[in-house]
Every structure is written in C-alpha cells, then in structure tokens.
Amino acid sequence: MVFLLKDFKPALLFIVFLIFGLPAVGQDFVPAEKGLLDLSGYQYHKNLPVRLNGEWMFKWSRFDNKIEGPESTSYIQVPGSWGKFTKASVFSGNLGYGTYALRVLLPSKGQKWALLLPSINSAYRLYINDSLICSAGIPKKDVSMVPAVKPQSVLFIAPDKEIRLSIQVSNYHFTAGGIWSSLMLGSPDGIVKEQGEQWFLSAFLIGSLLMMGLYHFSLFFLWKRDKGPLCFGLICVFIALRESFGGPAFFYQLFPDFGYEASLKLLYACFPICLIAFILFFETLYPAYSRLVKRAGLLISILYIALIAGSKNTFYGAYLPIISLMFSLQVIHLLYLTQKHGLKSRLENTLVLIGVITLILCFVNDVLFETGSINSYFLLPFGFFVFTLCQSLLLAIRFSNAFRSSEQLGLALQKAEQLKSVEEMKNRFFANVTHELRTPLSLIISPVEQLLQKRQGDELLKKALGTVQRNASSLLQLINQLLDLTKLESGNMKKINYKGGINLFIAQIIDTFSSYAEERKVKVVFNKTANEDLWIFDAEKLEKIIYNLISNAIKFSPPDTEVNIAAKMEGEMLRLEVHDQGMGIPEDMLDAVFERFVQANNGAHVYSGTGIGLSLVKELTEFLGGTIGLESEQGKGSSFTLSIPLTKDLLTADGIEAAEIEPFPPASIPVLSLFNPASVKERTERKHPETILLVEDHPELMDFIGTMLSDHYQVLSACNGAEAWEICQKEMPDLVISDVMMPLMGGFELCELIKSSTETDHIGVILLTAKSAAESKIEGLSCGANDYLTKPFHFQELMLRIQNFLTYQQTLRNNHQKELISLEPVEEGTKIHPFLMKLYLQIENNLDNSEFTIDHLASELAVSSRTLNRKLSSLIGVSANEVIKNFRLKRAAELLAAGRNISETAYEVGFESPSYFGQCFKNVYSITPSEFQQSRKIS
Template identity: 40%
Template sequence: MTTILVVDDELDLEPLLLNWFRRQIRDSTYAFHFAHNGYEALTVLRNEPAIDLLLLDINMPEMDGLTLLTKLPALNPLLLVVMVSAYGDMGNIRTAMNRGAFDFVCKPIVFDDLEITIEKTAKQVRQLRESHQLKIIDELKTRFFDNITHEFRTPLTLILAPLEQLLKRYPDSAELQHSLSMVARNAQQLLRLINQLLDLAKLESGHLSVALQAGDPGDFVGQIVQAFEGVAREKNLLLSYENELTDGYTFDADKLEQITHNLVANALKFTQRGHVTVRLSANPVVTLTVTDTGIGIAPEKLPYIFNRFYQIQQPGLTGGASSYQFANPGTGIGLALVKELAELMGGSVTVSSVSAQDKSRPSGTTFTVTLPIMRTEPYADGDSSVLPLLPINEAVAVVRPLHQPPPVAVDVTEKPLVLVVEDNTELNAFIVAELADRYRILTAHNGTDGWALAQAELPDLVLSDIMMPGMDGYQLTHRLKTDPATDHIAVVLLTAKTAQNSRMEGLERGADDYISKPFHVDELRLRIHNLLVRQQTLRAHFQQQFNRPEELHQPETMSDTFVKKLYALIENHLDDGQFRVDELAQAVGMSRRTLHRKLASVTSLSVTDFIRQYRLKRSGELLRGGHNVSETAYMIGYESPAHFSTVFREFFGKTPTDYLVDSSAQ
C-alpha cells in the first residue's frame, strides 16, 4: 500500500480525490491523509512516518509549499513530492523541482494525468524503499560478519596461542607434536573460513585491494601444494606439482595463496581415487591449473558453481563399496572467492568437468586460472633472482613462533605496570599468565572498570580489547589519550576487527599499537616490550635534560604539553614559597598521588624535585639578567637568601656569586 498525504487549502479537493481513487482505496492500493497548510502537514508527517508520497500545493496560507519542501528531508528522506500549482506559476514549480520535488501537476487538475503521475511516483517510492531496505540488510550483514568474526577469533586465540607455546615446549615428543600440529592445522582452517567471509564482505563493499610484492610464484605455489601432502597420503592420492616458471614476478601473495589453497583443497576433497595435479605455466600469461580425477560436476551445475553460497547436491552415486555422497559439501564460499579474487587481479577462472554419471569417459575436473602478473626486471649484475617472499600464510602451516624479546633485567618492584582490559574471562586469564613473569598486572573485564583502574593506578601500558560491553576499546582509548592525567599511558588495542577502517579508527583515537586476534604470544610480548622501552628512553631523556644545570629553562622547546602546563603554573606562582606539591596538584586538577605518579612516569622526577629544579634554573636566568642574589632568592620563592645559596650550590656546583662571575666571563 502507498500512503499519500495531500496538502492543499482547497477543501473541495478532498472528496474529489476520494471519489476518483475509490477503487484503489478499496483494494488497499492507496491510503489518503489530508492537511490544509504546511504546519498541519508537519504534524501529520511526525505522527505518520509511513507516508510515502506528498501531493503538495505551492500556494497556501501560513506556510507555503516551497517552505514545507525544505523541511521534508529531515523528516523522511525517502518521501517523494508531487507539486501542485497553476499553469501561470511555472517559476515556483521550477524552483520546487530544483529543490528536490519528483514531479508536478497543474491546476485545474486533469485526474487522468494525476492518476498516471501518482502511480509513476508510487512505483519510484517502492523502488527507493526496496533499495533502502536492501542497504539496511547489507549493513546488518556486514555488521554480523564483523561481530561474528570477533566472536570466532577470541576462542581461536585461546586455541592457537597455547598450542604455539606447547609446540615449542615439547619438541622431543613426536606423538605430541603430531597431535598438536593437527589441532593447529584445523584451528587455522577455521580461521581461514572466517577470513574468507570477511574477504567476501570487503569485495562487496569495494574495500579489498591488490597488494603486489616481488617473488617467485613457482616456489610459492609449491610450498602451498606441499602443505597438502599429508592429506593426500591419508586418502592414498597422488598429489603432484609441475612448475614451468623460471622468472621472478610481482604478484599479490595473499590472494594467490587463497586461490591455490581453495582449488587444491576442493580437488582433494572430492577425489576418492587417482590423482590431483597442480601446474603453473606461462603461455603467455601465468596460468594455474588444478586437475583431479574426482567425481566431477554435472553439466547443468557448471554455470552456478562460482555463485556465492551455491552448493552442489551430489546424487547418491555408488561405485562398488565406495560412495560419492559427501556429508559436508562445503560452504559455497571458496570457489566464489577464487573467481572474485582472480578478477580483482585482472585475471579469470574457467572450469571443465566430466561427471561420474557420464559412464562414457573418466570423471574429473580441471580449473584454470589466468593471472596477468608481470615479470620482474633482472638485477644489473645479471642475476635474475628476486626479493625473497615471506613464508606462506599460516593457514596451511603450523604456527610459527617469533623470536622472543630479551627479558628486561629489573628488580620486581621496578617492573612496569600493565593493565589488561578484556571481557573474555579465559583470554584475560591467559594473557595475564603469559605476561606476569615480566610485568605487574592489573585486570578489568570492561572499559568502564578499565578506565577507573587506569585513573587510580596510572599503569605504564593498557592492553585493551575493542569490542566490549558498555565502554568499548575505542572509547577507552579516547579517554586515556585526552585526559591530562592519563595521556602518557601507552595503549595497545587487541581485537579481531582487522579491517583497515577499524585499524584507522583505533589509531585516530590515539592507540600506540594494534594487534589482531588470533595473535602470537611472542609478538604481543615484543610489541609491549618495545613500547615500554620507548617510554623508558623518553623518561631518561627528560631526566637528563632536567638534571643538567647548564641547560637553562626553555619551555618553548619542551614537547610534552603536560610538562609545559606545569611550567606555566609554577611560573605564575614563582615568588610564592608556599606554592608546593599540594598547591600544584590542585592547580592542575589532580590528586597529590596522581600528580606524583604521572610526573614520575614522564620525567622520573618527584614533584618536589621538579618544582625545585624549575625554580633553580629560573634563578640562573634571573642572575644572568642582572638581578643580585637576594633579589633572585625572593623572586623564586625563597625567603632566606642564605638557604637559596646553599640549594643553588648543590644543584649548580657553585655559589650564585661564582655563577655570576663565570657567566660574566663567558
């Protein structure tokens, strides 16, 4: 049903419309509402959000049609407007069309023409609403993929990370290594399926791009095929690889890996006996061919196999004791992704197949992928080798441990304080267990508690998940980085949201680093270690700068805004000897404890030392500016010139008088 609001100050138009469209009203094709000026129409539109079409007169008292037209987008952006006015008012009609009206009719109204105009407009409204609904569904689907990925990646982290540690810890047990490696491979396969769903969503939204790198595709594909040798042996299949490429190329390794993995896995899955052959050639473009002697695909099914989520329902073909029925025909994602990734790189994929139902020929399937990738130029010395590729994606291999960062030899009381904010209880406990030997650990299970702990304890680093109930990781990062008491704290976001826009959002909120789930424990340790070392180096730099008497006070060269603010506050109370720690804390809006912890984390100085050093460095400037010792003492808040001279000598290594003599001699 199309709901129409008629806005016209001519009262006799209402019965005419109801009579003319009585059949459509009876059949529930149209429903009419009426208003007699712009203000009344606004009330109706606010109370009836389902109105699709507005039949709007231009000339009305109080609020005319053109004025009402400007207010409609804010109320209902999908609402279409047909303007009504006299033939002599074409200037206003043209203005209305320029402001977004869909069509117009002129008075006196020809009802046959009005009926056609309304039906045309109603059809456009339906299309708009369908398009809007599809957009909403698409956004819901994208959000679902995003959320479900997060839910999958967290338990996968709790599977893969401990496996990685166990594989390193027990290298001598062949049986344990075999079992754990099998678990790791299957967990990585789950991760692969999740990533395929994400890639499909990125392809749909146009956010998946080609990332080229130099390397040997022949060797690269060979590594992928080799990873399937165990599966082939278990099924008593011959898996062979033929490589005719001898040159280096630039290609997208991740996408080539996904294409090869999907085709080889598919071939092995649907082949019961015989062989699977993978061939890489250049004739003249690079061509990847995967051939099997499996059950084949029926001719009527071939046009649909690259459709997303299409699954071939195999008939119950039996041959002797073997059956060609499969309990798990697949997800319908892999081949669709192969086609779309090949086309994204400028290539194509074709298939030829003979079904097992065709008894006249041996069954089997051949997939052919053409990839117009470019050869790399040989080096000047004639060597045609290229930059080495990284090892293949871990989805077809056991988890590779990274090099462990060297342990920091510090006393227990000096260990950095790390706050872990993660809503998954098991993952929270696992991270704590892996970091507890190097750091003091605080934990929180949501952003709100994490923020409260960060304010109270001022940790050196916060490791936070992004998707949490209440305050999420983005909001927590924003608060940490915009509050003067906590803006120095390093923030690492730990999340399953690996899309570029998600990473950018985290970094824009001020995050110092970003780690994706599932993660390597050693990589997590290394990133935390590097951030904390960077903080320690910066503190050491500040401390040296503050402790060097020869470097006089220069606030304009100080990069830290917090220290600059403290400088300004002390300067404003420079001659006030009673302006000490409590007064500075109150002026900066912090508790005494928070100010002490914040300043110590930034400069490694206590608040008392910070104030004293500032005043003493300013005294050096004042002495050089022509003030005598007594004047300088009073100007920096010392009531006793003698006490000032003693403190000055402790800091500068000379009395104020000697300092003046040396300064004059320079």
C-alpha cells in the first residue's frame, strides 16, 4: 500500500491544484462587512464583474426593503444556507422566508450596471432601492409559494453612488434555504462575457460527458460480455445530467414545463444511480469485490431512490450525505482491494487510485456544497475528466495485455488461420486503444485552439490557453510513445525506409531545438560526418531516437554549457554521440535509465519526466538492429553513443524503391519553446516601486508567476540559487520568492546566504515549493525564510503574503526614519536593527569630523558605498548622506536643549558653518536652532 501512495502523491498534488487552484473571476475587493460593500475603487472600464459575497443584512420572517442600522439588524453570510444561521437564536431551519439587504458604494452615479443572479432553487423578488427589478417564482410567507429555477441577468442605472439591494426570498420546497450561490455585479459587457464563459464551460463539459457515454454504450453493444463499458457509460450520462442542472441550468431551458419537484427528484436520483454504476464498474475490474460491501451500497442506493420517489426534497434532501458515506465505504474497500487483490501492474492500481480518489474528493465537495456545509463550487465534472483519462489509460493497458495473451495463444495453436485471426484482432485493439486515449485529449485541444483563435485581444487568457495547449500536446506525445512501446511489444511495428543525406537529416532535427536551447542558454554544436553519400534508413524511428536524446541533453544541461552532437559513418554503421555537461547520472542508475518508468536521481535533483523516453530509444534502436551505450560522471555530464546500421541499396528488403526523404522535422515533432523571452523582457523593464526576484527552474511556472506579479512590482528572474545570489548582491531586491529544489544551488542554501550576509540580511525571502512536509517547512523557516508557501498554491494567497511583507517592511522604514530624527528618548525594549546600531556607532565616533563622508562610513562597515546606499534605502528609505546629516542634527538638538551655544554646537557635530547648520536644522525640525532653544526654555 505504501508504494501506491508514493506513486499517487505527485498526482494528488496535481489534482488538488487543478480542482482547487482555479483562479477567482473578477476584480479583487474586500467582502461585504455588516451589510456594506465598498466598490468605490471598482474599475468599470475593465469589464470584470465582482462577487457580492460577505455579510448581508438579514431579517427572518419579514419582507422588508428598508433594513437599516446595525442595532436592529442581524447579518448572514452570502453565499450560504440560512439553515446554519442561528445568531441570537433567530432560527435554525431551512423552511421559511426572509429579506436580504446590502448597501453598495459605487465609483460614480448614472452609470449602467448589470446583475447576474444564480438559480436560487426557491422564489425571490429583487429590489434596487425601492424599485422592483426582477423576480423568480412567487415568494410567499407559506407553502403556497411558487418556486422557480431561473438564472438571469438584469440591467439598471445607478441613481446615486450608493444603492441598496434587497432580495425577498421564500423557501418551502428545497432542502437548502437562502442564497447559496454568488451574485455578480459589473458592467453590462463584463456580465455578458461572464455569462458566455459559464455557458461555454458547462456546454463543453456536458457535451464531452455525453460523447464519452455514447461511445462506451457503443462498445457495450458491440461486446455485451463486458459490462464495464455499460456502467462507465451510465456514469458519463448521469454526471452530464447532473451538470445540466447547475450553472446556466440548461435542463430548465430545454424543458421549461418540467415540474419543479419532479426536476429535483431527477437531480437527486443522479447520485445513487452513479453510485450503483460505480460499484458495478469496479466489480468488473476486481472480481474479489466484497459481496457484503456491494450489497450494502446497492441497497442504500435503491432505498434512497425509493425515498426520492416517495417524499419531497425538504425530506429526502437531508439524507444525501448518506450516499456520500456509502461512496466513501466503497472507496475504502477499493483501496483494500488494490493492496490485497490488485490489478496486474503497479501502474494500473495507481491509475485506479488517481481516478477514484479525485472523484470522491469532488463528490464530497458537491454534497457538502449542496447541503450548505461549505462555500465552494460544483466540481464533480472536473473530477470526472481526470477519472475518464485514468480509465482510458487503464483500458489501454488491459488491451495491451490482451494483445500479448492473444499472441501467446496463437503461437501455441501453430495454425496459420488462427494466427491471422489474432493479428486482425490485434489491429482492432490498436485502433480502439488509439481512439480511447486520444478522444479525451481531442476534447481538450480542439476547444482550446478555438478559444485561442477567438480571444485575440485578451493576451493573459491567450497565454494561459497556450500553456494548456502545450501541455495537452505533451500528453498526446506521451500517449504516442506508449503506443509505440505497445506496438514494439506486440510485434506490430513495421520499418518504413527513406533515402537521403544523414547530415541534412540530423541538422534539420537539431534546428527544431534552436529556440528551446536559446531559452535555456545552452549551445548546441553539431560535428557532421565527412560522408556525404545518400543512405537508406527508417527516418521516422531514427528521428524519434535522436529527438529524445537531444531533448534530454538540453533539458538537463545548466546554462552557459554546450551539448555536442557528433556523427560518423564507419562503413555502413552510423555512430552518433550526444554529450552534455549536465549533472550526470549516478553509477548505480546507468543501467536502470533504459527501463520503463525509471527516473534518475543524483541525490540533489530528481530528473523530471515519465521514464518512457529512454526506454523507447533503446527499444527502437534494437528494433533497427542497433545498440546504444551510456557513460556518465556526476558533475561532468553524460554521453550517449548510438550505433545504427544503414545501407546504400536502392531496393528495400521487399523489393520496393525507397521513398525520397521529405524535409524534416515532420509535423509530429512538438514545438519546444517554453515561453516567449520577449514577454519576460517587456515585463522586467516596467518600473514599479518594489522589486521582487523570482527564482524558479521551471520556465513556464516562472513565466506564469512573473506575468501575474509584473502588474504590481518590478520582477527579476533567475533559474537557480547561484544565479539568484549574484542578482541579490547586485540589485538588492526587496523580496525573493524562491523554489526549494533547483540545480546548482537550492532554495534553503540561497536563503541562508541572504540572511547570513550583512549586505543582504534585510531582504525578505518567501519559499514557494512542492515540499509540503512539516520537516521541510521547519528547515526552511530555520534558514531564516520570512514565509513558506507550498505548491499548489492560490495566487491570491501569494499576493496577500507579498503585500503583507512589503507593508511590514515599509512600516519598519517609517519607524526607523522617525527614530533617526526623534528628540524623544527611545522606549525601553525597542529593538534597533544590528546594522543600524553599528552604523550609528561609527557616526557617533566621528561626530565632530566634518570630513567624515559616506566613503569613510562604508569603509568602517566593510561594504561598498553603493551597497551602503542601497541597504539604507531598503532599511530606512533615505541615502547614507541623509542618515549622517540627520544623526548629527539629532545630537545637535540634544546639545542645544542642554544650553550649548549654536555656533559651538554646529562645529561639534561636524558642520563646517553655523549658517549651513541652521538651514539643515530648520529643514528637518521646521524651526531654527534659536527658536528651538527658546521653546525648550519656555517648556
């Protein structure tokens, strides 16, 4: 069980990021407090809507549009079920009626606004000030009310800078009373855009699920002996039906005359039906599935369906958590089965865990949200996407195992007709595998491409969609590699010969890496073979071999190094050597790197990837009759040596003339550019008050965070700790946000360097890392880090942590400035920065020396003048000269207060003339030295 959890942990982090790391929509404002929401800073022209969340004024059992004053008013959270509202024992049930009210401060009056109202599953009337704007159903004070599901948007013109929203809500038919979804306010264009995105997302999810369901129904009708596709299809269809009730509520728009109570029964019936389908589906995977657990799940589900049929939602809706508990029981049993009676491979069990646990997380979230226990979103469709992909890969593995079994059976029978039949079956299976794996990816890539074409003006969205497209393409490439491995295993791989020059062929492959290598600051050097003859070779497979080798070499090479590629013809044998200057591979891992799903670890850095590429390289090389070797030394790099036999014969083994080689690379090679360096340059050249150094070795993540931060701060970037340390000493940023696991120098070591150096110990450090263990957090904070944030993270949380630190830093500067010129004695216990204490002591020792300059001060403190100025600018906000002058003036004020002569005081504190001293004194304390002495005598 432990090894499964180890495999599952990275996937779980990705799932949590995918589900709960979705960015919030709209401009960021503080939620409403005590019935007041301040939107006076709203930027109307940006067309970004705002969620009207927070504390609303509320009156239970009253329809009253004039709720005013904190003394006579209670408050309730929106979104949220009012069944949880028990302040002052007002009420605790879900059935009843009441009035919500919210005062909203707008940036101006007379503008046109739009409100987007969700389907509250009840009845309501919306007033703005005292004017009725819209309604849904017929709200009343008893069960005679008429509920309605009617998401809608309304337009209005703000009569003043302050408006009052009043919503009279009545609920006697639904299990969760109140406003448990967010209202959105914004410009009409912004609301229209938001509605369009909600429609698109909901339609995309429903359409994808229905397509998958119909596809698996087709598989079942073609092969009825396997009940798995039928159960899987039912899951798809009923999850799609469940989604049609949420968001834009497509169901009610398609069937407007469908009864309210009947629609709720259909909605709630989706949950137990899906549970039944889940149980039956996993029973087909695990024959050892417990009959007791199965019967308990089926019985509870059937009883709940009967309860739905025979009662109202106000009764059966309260028992929905029982289905969640039964679902949890099934998953616990499934975890037990993966340990005791697991599937044939470790990978298959891991895929089951990833898919099922993702679904249970989303399912529990939906149940808790449905009952009003938490405020979130309906996430089951997103979890189902992960589940679908996992089960597709699982089915592909099962198909692959079936190929091997079929092949062994054919060899045992030794009959030509049977062998032919098995071959045909294998081909059909390969077609099914390809379709099974690529269909979900097509449903991702195609809509993203459409959005990229349509959203030309929104650069931020375009960039995010580009990231989705690149990573989906990478996933498709991984699937193609898996299919190649399966073909090699099944013996279904065929040679396709081409004719051409080997130098041109290799050079064209290398050319595809030009931008990728440039971004990683790696130089690629190609030493061509002296042989310029035309050769016959399988270009498609040789391309995949060379592509993987060069890709790995560049990927694991540090900046400012070389990747050397040397080709040589020895008779009819092509020898190709790919050498990098990376970190190298441990000796005990040299043989293992060619095994499937194995990743090297050099002790300081784990090589990222799937462990498929080098395995495919070795098997394709052996398929072509060649060999591959590896030599590596830690700290110096690795060398792969490839030997492939070629031929000059004009005829292939089948007697067909080889085709001329087309220009390479073909369209199958993905573009390796990770991000546009121009965008980083443009970003970092913007001028902002504070400077943040971002240290991250993942280029796309660096680009994403940097893009988001650059709207607020000046952003510098480094791909490892060593480069970041040089930038810290040179640029003195206000804050460093650093990853922990990086090549050359990690985040902990960088943090220690920053905090242990006198020149940089004032710089803040936030560690942003995937290492979430308590030991890692303790180690990071022990290094002196100001904060520790784990991945996946909410970007809004990161922004708040940055803002809080920089605000605290500015407060310290202000305090240090006040302390520098303050004439009041320092309070007991006040801590002064150690560097400032040393600095003040040096100035005190040279107080009467008028020739004591910043250069002398910097020399005494063992730093450069430039460093001293930058450090004082960060600590106090003023230059070193200003610090020296203000310190002397403070001492002068103390001498003047003691009755000393003005001229003597001026020379004693290091001023060359009393007149200049008087001018400086008045600039700082707003009075002349004589006036200061007079005021002290009077007091």
